[in-house]
Amino acid sequence: MKIINAKEAGKDEIFRLLKKAPFDEVELSPKIREANKKLFGEDLSPAELVRRIVRDVREKGDEALLSYTKMFDGVEALASDLIVTEDEFKAAEKEADKEVVAALSRAAANIRRYHEEQKPNSWITYRDHGSILGQSVIPLDKVGIYVPGGTAAYPSSVLMNAIPASVAGVKEIIMTVPPKNGKINPYVLIAAKLAGVAKVYKAGGAQAIAALAYGTKTIPQVDKITGPGNLFVTLAKKEVFGAVDIDMLAGPSEILILADKSADPKLAAADMLSQAEHDPLASSILITDSLDLAEKVAAEVQIQLAALPRKEIAEASVERNGLIVIAEDLEQGIEFANYSAPEHMEILTSAPFEILPKIKHAGAVFLGSYSPEPLGDYFAGPNHVLPTGGTARFYSVLNVETFLKRTSIISYTEAALKEASDDIVKLAESEGLEAHANAVKLRKFLQ
Amino acid sequence: MKIINAKEAGKDEIFRLLKKAPFDEVELSPKIREANKKLFGEDLSPAELVRRIVRDVREKGDEALLSYTKMFDGVEALASDLIVTEDEFKAAEKEADKEVVAALSRAAANIRRYHEEQKPNSWITYRDHGSILGQSVIPLDKVGIYVPGGTAAYPSSVLMNAIPASVAGVKEIIMTVPPKNGKINPYVLIAAKLAGVAKVYKAGGAQAIAALAYGTKTIPQVDKITGPGNLFVTLAKKEVFGAVDIDMLAGPSEILILADKSADPKLAAADMLSQAEHDPLASSILITDSLDLAEKVAAEVQIQLAALPRKEIAEASVERNGLIVIAEDLEQGIEFANYSAPEHMEILTSAPFEILPKIKHAGAVFLGSYSPEPLGDYFAGPNHVLPTGGTARFYSVLNVETFLKRTSIISYTEAALKEASDDIVKLAESEGLEAHANAVKLRKFLQ
Numbered sequence: 001m002k003i004i005n006a007k008e009a010g011k012d013e014i015f016r017l018l019k020k021a022p023f024d025e026v027e028l029s030p031k032i033r034e035a036n037k038k039l040f041g042e043d044l045s046p047a048e049l050v051r052r053i054v055r056d057v058r059e060k061g062d063e064a065l066l067s068y069t070k071m072f073d074g075v076e077a078l079a080s081d082l083i084v085t086e087d088e089f090k091a092a093e094k095e096a097d098k099e100v101v102a103a104l105s106r107a108a109a110n111i112r113r114y115h116e117e118q119k120p121n122s123w124i125t126y127r128d129h130g131s132i133l134g135q136s137v138i139p140l141d142k143v144g145i146y147v148p149g150g151t152a153a154y155p156s157s158v159l160m161n162a163i164p165a166s167v168a169g170v171k172e173i174i175m176t177v178p179p180k181n182g183k184i185n186p187y188v189l190i191a192a193k194l195a196g197v198a199k200v201y202k203a204g205g206a207q208a209i210a211a212l213a214y215g216t217k218t219i220p221q222v223d224k225i226t227g228p229g230n231l232f233v234t235l236a237k238k239e240v241f242g243a244v245d246i247d248m249l250a251g252p253s254e255i256l257i258l259a260d261k262s263a264d265p266k267l268a269a270a271d272m273l274s275q276a277e278h279d280p281l282a283s284s285i286l287i288t289d290s291l292d293l294a295e296k297v298a299a300e301v302q303i304q305l306a307a308l309p310r311k312e313i314a315e316a317s318v319e320r321n322g323l324i325v326i327a328e329d330l331e332q333g334i335e336f337a338n339y340s341a342p343e344h345m346e347i348l349t350s351a352p353f354e355i356l357p358k359i360k361h362a363g364a365v366f367l368g369s370y371s372p373e374p375l376g377d378y379f380a381g382p383n384h385v386l387p388t389g390g391t392a393r394f395y396s397v398l399n400v401e402t403f404l405k406r407t408s409i410i411s412y413t414e415a416a417l418k419e420a421s422d423d424i425v426k427l428a429e430s431e432g433l434e435a436h437a438n439a440v441k442l443r444k445f446l447q
Numbered sequence: 448m449k450i451i452n453a454k455e456a457g458k459d460e461i462f463r464l465l466k467k468a469p470f471d472e473v474e475l476s477p478k479i480r481e482a483n484k485k486l487f488g489e490d491l492s493p494a495e496l497v498r499r500i501v502r503d504v505r506e507k508g509d510e511a512l513l514s515y516t517k518m519f520d521g522v523e524a525l526a527s528d529l530i531v532t533e534d535e536f537k538a539a540e541k542e543a544d545k546e547v548v549a550a551l552s553r554a555a556a557n558i559r560r561y562h563e564e565q566k567p568n569s570w571i572t573y574r575d576h577g578s579i580l581g582q583s584v585i586p587l588d589k590v591g592i593y594v595p596g597g598t599a600a601y602p603s604s605v606l607m608n609a610i611p612a613s614v615a616g617v618k619e620i621i622m623t624v625p626p627k628n629g630k631i632n633p634y635v636l637i638a639a640k641l642a643g644v645a646k647v648y649k650a651g652g653a654q655a656i657a658a659l660a661y662g663t664k665t666i667p668q669v670d671k672i673t674g675p676g677n678l679f680v681t682l683a684k685k686e687v688f689g690a691v692d693i694d695m696l697a698g699p700s701e702i703l704i705l706a707d708k709s710a711d712p713k714l715a716a717a718d719m720l721s722q723a724e725h726d727p728l729a730s731s732i733l734i735t736d737s738l739d740l741a742e743k744v745a746a747e748v749q750i751q752l753a754a755l756p757r758k759e760i761a762e763a764s765v766e767r768n769g770l771i772v773i774a775e776d777l778e779q780g781i782e783f784a785n786y787s788a789p790e791h792m793e794i795l796t797s798a799p800f801e802i803l804p805k806i807k808h809a810g811a812v813f814l815g816s817y818s819p820e821p822l823g824d825y826f827a828g829p830n831h832v833l834p835t836g837g838t839a840r841f842y843s844v845l846n847v848e849t850f851l852k853r854t855s856i857i858s859y860t861e862a863a864l865k866e867a868s869d870d871i872v873k874l875a876e877s878e879g880l881e882a883h884a885n886a887v888k889l890r891k892f893l894q
Contacts, residue, residue: 022690100877103870114580117572125564132814133561133828138807140841154878187877223841242685242696243469245841249689270886277882309881356856360585364855367579370864370890371857374883378874379867381580382855394587394670394692396853406843408811408829409803410818417817420826423550427825430547430634431601434756435724436821439717443817 001322003298005291006332014325018285018340020389023251024238026231026281039071050206050235057210062217068207075182077202079218084184084200089193092186101190107379108159108194114381115167118400124409129416134409139169142220143403144212144244145197146227149178149204153185154228156377160384160398161227162195168403173197174220176212178204205229206236213240226398228385247402248395250388252281255373256342256362258333258355259297261290263348264369268293269300271346271372276317277310283321285340287333294324334358341392344373363392417443448769450745452738453779461772465732465787467836470698471685473678473728486518497653497682504657509664515654522629524649526665531631531647536640539633548637554826555606555641561828562614565847571856576863581856586616590850591659591669591691592644593676596625596651600632601675603824607831607845608674609642615850620644621667623659625651652676653683660687673849675832694849695842697835699728702820703789703809705780705802706744708737710795711816715740716747718793718819723764724757730768732787734780741771781805788839791820810839864890 006014028036028046037043044052056064062079070076093101124134145161148154158175165173175192177184179202192200201219203211208219209229215221225237226247237246255275257268272284288294301318308314327333334355337345341361349355352367359365363386364376377384387395396402412420421440428436453461475483475493484490491499503511509526517523540548571581592608595601605622612620622639624631626649639647648666650658655666656676662668672684673694684693702722704715719731735741748765755761774780781802784792788808796802799814806812810833811823824831834842843849859867868887875883 024689097877100873103873103877106870107874114572117570118582120567123564125561127827131827135565135829135844135846136803136806136812141807156874156878238685238689241688242471242838245838266889267886270882270889273882274880274886277880304882304885308885310879314882352858356583359583359854360588362854364857365583367856367858368860370861371859372864372886372890374871374875374880374886375859375864375867376855376857377883379871380578380857380859382582382857386855391689391692392852392854394852396851397582397855399582399853401848401853404843405839405841406846406848407806407809407839408823408833408844409814410811410823410827410829411799411814412818412822412827413815414817417819417822420822423553424821424826426547426550427554427603428821430544430550431603432757433721433724433821435717435720435751435761436824438751438755439714439721439819439821442713442717443819 001298001301001318001324003294003324003326005326007328014336015339017323018336023234023249023389026251046231047235050232050239053206054210054236054239057207057216058214065203065207065211065216065219068205069203072205073178075179075202082201082203082218084189084202089189092189095186096190100187104155104159104187104191104194107156108163110379110381111159111163112167115164115400119167120401120404127416129419130413131416132409132411136407136409137404138407139171140223140403140405141170142172142174142222143170144222144225145173145175146208146225146229146233147175147177147188148229149180149184153188155185155187155191156384157228158188158191158197159195162192162197164383164398164400165403166196168400170403174199174201174222176201176203176208176219178208206232209233209236209240213244224403226385226402247385247398248387248391250391252283252388253278254283254343254388255346256285256287256337256340256344257346257348258330258337259286259288259290259293259348260330260350261293262350263288263293265293265296265300267369267372268297268348269304272301272322273304273308273314274372274374275344276314276322277308280313280316280320282317284318285342286324287327287336289327289329289333291326294326298324330355337362341390343386343388343392344376346371346373361392363387363397448745448748448765448771450741450771450773452773454775461783462786464770465783470678470681470696470836473698493678494682497679497686500653501657501683501686504654504663505661512650512654512658512663512666515652516650519652520625522626522649529648529650529665531636531649536636539636542633543637547634551602551606551634551638551641554603555610557826557828558606558610559614562611562847566614567851574863576866577860578863579856579858583854583856584851585854586618587670587850587852588617589619589621589667589669590617591672592620592622593655593672593674593680594622594624594635595676596627596631600635602632602634602638603831604675605635605638605644606642609639609644611830611845611847612850613643615847617850621646621648621669623648623650623655623666625655653679656680656683656687660691671850673832673845694832694845695834695838697838699730699835700725701730701790701835702793703732703734703784703787703791704793704795705777705784706733706735706740706795707777707797708740709797710735710740712740712743712747714816714819715744715795716751719748719769720751720755720761721819721821722791723761723769724755727760727763727767729764731765732789733771734774734783736774736776736780738773741773745771777802784809788837790833790835790839791823793818793820808839810834810844
């Protein structure tokens with residue numbers, strides 16, 4: 001882990017260290033690259049590979065989907081095997097630990113309650129002469145949720161994607177998960193039921209995204225795809241964007257902790273490691289005005305690291321992307337934090353709410369010592385699908401709006417149009433659009 | 448123009464006719480293709496060509512931007528010529544017709560007033576034991592607006608993009624417009640001033656989008672790019688998506704009119720032509736339960752067409768994409784309309800508000816005889832940047848939300864975390880994430 005003093009290194013150097021590589025500039029491991037080269041007969045870039053998979057599934061439907069499922073997930077399946085059956089749901093319920101299911105249910109209730117509070121209404125507003133303007137807020141018809149199924153299974157991601165869609169009023173929520181040995185994690189299936197998912201399909205990777213975007217005989221075409229995934233899934237979401245909407249393009253997970261000397265170094269270290277254990281590419285950053293805290297956190301990270309089951313991953317992440325910045329003061333720390341635009345931001349200072357209004361760019365802000373990041377990952381209610389890699393500059397946390405769309409309402413009366421008509425004609429004519437002017441003039445002559 | 452009876456042709460045939468080609472499957476004219484082949488030395492697809500332009504500008508900045516500006520806009524310029532100067536703004540004001548400027552100002556006021564009514568607040572909500580959850584709603588820092596400058600100039604598009612950004616509270620709005628003979632239309636510049644645009648640059652096409660997304664020495668990098676454009680601009684927006692956010696991927700303009708026998712055929716025909724004159728690829732559709740109306744509108748279109756200055760464009764559009772569908776009844780007409788998910792939808796029936804709740808997919812809905820589409824294009828206040836090609840199934844009309852982002856707020860107290868801690872630990876452990884569990888357990892032991 002790098003420890004760096006802003007006063008000595010200079011602000012520009014800190015900015016340089018905080019800058020994230022774009023999600024699509026991630027290097028593939030030589031192993032994966034070699035494997036893909038064997039499969040495709042060419043050394044394709046990830047983007048080229050994904051374009052080929054998407055094109056194949058778009059053109060050949062189930063046939064291509066099944067062949068890629070065999071290639072990447074090692075499952076030889078018929079189209080009829082793709083959908084998860086009622087029997088499989090029942091088996092999942094039997095297999096599951098009741099206490100985990102109860103915890104999932106309580107988390108689901110919190111997530112639902114929080115997202116209910118986000119729901120906007122359609123509205124109208126009145127104008128002169130009896131005219132009405134407004135905006136309809138309408139849920140999407142069909143949504144596809146992608147749930148990763150690789151090294152870990154994430155039932156929490158099912159809840160975090162499907163519940164906001166359900167709260168928004170989406171008619172049909174469908175889900176795809178890559179199978180592991182032909183099976184899907186039981187808690188993922190239980191979470192799907194809890195959240196109101198209509199159908200679950202055993203498919204993953206770019207091929208699943210393409211199937212959701214264009215539809216196959218088996219998998220229905222949706223209007224929007226949300227959910228996290230690896231580089232190939234993310235590139236596929238970009239590739240199908242426009243044919244469907246997507247939530248965002250996200251990369252590895254991140255935490256940035258802004259702390260003063262009041263912070264407990266044990267807690268700061270634990271929270272940094274809770275990100276680091278996700279992925280060797282994950283990033284954990286501490287920014288503090290206290291040299292003493294910086295040193296203690298660095299030491300604590302090493303101590304706690306030793307005891308972790310996912311030590312290897314967490315250690316690689318801390319080595320590669322762990323960073324402690326000693327800022328000249330908290331104001332400068334805030335400047336660095338905003339520049340970084342982290343996915344998760346914790347404020348471990350003596351008065352965290354006084355800092356909140358200055359945080360311009362972050363996916364989620366956790367205030368105070370009793371709001372560790374996993375509280376938000378699993379339980380409190382706010383969403384854990386968050387922008388990464390500095391994209392909190394422009395992307396929102398997943399929310400009910402993600403599953404709604406807005407339509408304008410315009411209703412003018414005769415008198416109102418009459419009053420506006422000269423202006424409209426003038427503007428249309430100044431743009432050289434005479435048929436636009438005509439549509440208004442004709443109505444004037446009718447009066 | 449095709450007239451087709453749903454009863455005879457069958458619903459599936461109507462659906463087939465209403466289905467739009469994806470925006471990226473538009474065929475280039477042989478002329479443009481030949482020109483591009485000459486410029487690039489290869490017969491590149493539009494997507495390949497755009498990827499090359501974007502990569503060049505990303506790598507070489509101003510140098511590539513200027514070289515493409517010379518190539519496509521025929522303007523040999525220095526980097527210092529790109530920005531529009533105060534003198535050019537002053538010249539625009541001198542040159543402009545005062546009445547058009549007054550009409551633009553009144554339109555701007557209406558647009559601002561309507562969009563002000565869309566502004567959401569940040570909010571908090573209380574939970575047990577003194578906990579707080581909430582959501583910050585924060586404007587983007589920097590936004591880039593693309594304004595086309597090809598066959599026609601669209602000051603109205605400047606207002607429709609920049610005013611919502613200004614209402615949202617965006618700090619810096621910058622704009623790019625392709626120059627025509629080295630100049631920019633005076634009304635476009637006046638609209639920029641009216642709407643609060645900070646800087647205007649003379650650049651267009653995919654190269655301008657790339658410059659906004661990655662920044663050059665001259666053009667600042669923005670967080671989001673909005674605004675309409677041709678196929679190359681749209682493909683470039685897709686290509687840079689993820690590095691910045693974009694509003695939507697849109698194609699040629701469309702209108703769909705749902706009318707019963709109460710509708711005036713002259714008005715319906717005029718409104719269809721107001722779309723048709725935009726672009727040979729634009730589409731104008733009438734759906735009605737009245738055979739009589741269908742025939743009268745078809746005849747009126749021919750009559751009005753003859754008198755239009757942009758007759759050639761409108762005629763090509765009507766030939767190619769004009770469609771009149773005779774539905775069995777209005778209910779079926781609504782089903783067709785929702786399937787089509789048109790950009791602009793007019794309801795010309797005796798009781799239009801009774802139909803509104805059934806409209807699930809449309810960019811903007813215009814109700815009744817005195818709400819012609821140009822009223823929305825220029826003046827009423829709702830936005831004219833709208834989803835096309837069936838993407839109203841998932842995209843919203845451009846609105847204040849387009850320029851805002853949402854961040855979660857999570858603040859738990861000691862007692863609240865204590866109550867939640869067992870559930871969080873259970874869930875983290877069930878996902879195999881021990882460091883997540885640790886972050887919570889450590890806090891419990893502290894108590």
